[in-house]
């Protein structure tokens with residue numbers, strides 16, 4: 102069984118405006134410490150790992166307290182843009198969490214993509230100051246990052262970080278920026294390249310998956326099995342890329358919402374890797390998210 106992840110978007114605040122941002126951050130909403138404590142309590146037994154994200158979670162003053170509480174029962178991840186994190190904050194989350202840094206290119210490529218001059222410098226400085234904290238780098242596979250992949254892998258090795266290459270899902274701001282989406286042929290080449298890196302023993306992971314006939318029998322080995330997401334306004338969704346609202350933690354308990362969600366066609370199908378819903382006529386066989394998952398009934 103996959104580790105079950107609950108991603109909590111604790112704040113809608115963010116300094117950046119990344120071109121692919123699935124949630125169109127910055128936006129309204131923030132979960133207070135007491136609400137997050139309640140969520141942590143209710144998540145026990147339902148989830149194995151908690152991800153604190155945003156927006157930029159380090160802009161939430163109660164993040165260290167949330168991490169300390171969650172670390173008693175969960176493996177904790179914090180996804181961050183590398184916004185200058187203070188040494189005090191680093192000390193508070195050290196030994197209790199894994200930092201997950203978003204990197205979309207080297208130098209100017211990253212800055213332009215994040216619409217923030219100096220964003221890459223911020224990120225590298227923060228990675229440097231957190232050398233003794235376990236860390237990962239997440240790279241969203243947009244068109245402009247493709248020529249810089251080898252350099253990013255080298256940087257990952259330099260900072261002792263696993264590098265995750267994630268497919269770009271055309272939702273949120275990415276939907277309005279179609280020029281950033283790689284062509285299926287480019288994805289095909291990347292898919293092979295990353296596979297070779299992995300086979301050669303590199304610290305590289307990818308969720309890129311090409312839908313083929315064998316998925317109709319075995320199902321897709323989805324990274325999102327068992328995953329759910331909570332927005333800064335308390336909406337519970339299948340994941341951060343899906344807009345279906347399964348309930349709201351201000352009007353129902355997390356346990357009830359998740360237990361009910363497991364009865365829905367979309368979640369049942371997802372837990373089986375969509376094996377009965379696989380279609381082989383996809384224009385882009387790497388995008389099962391919007392072409393299969395998003396078309397399934399949510400009631």
Ligand code: SF4
Nearest residue numbers: 325339340342390394
């Ligand atoms: S397959 Fe569906 S639930 Fe899984 S990550 Fe994609 S959109 Fe989210």
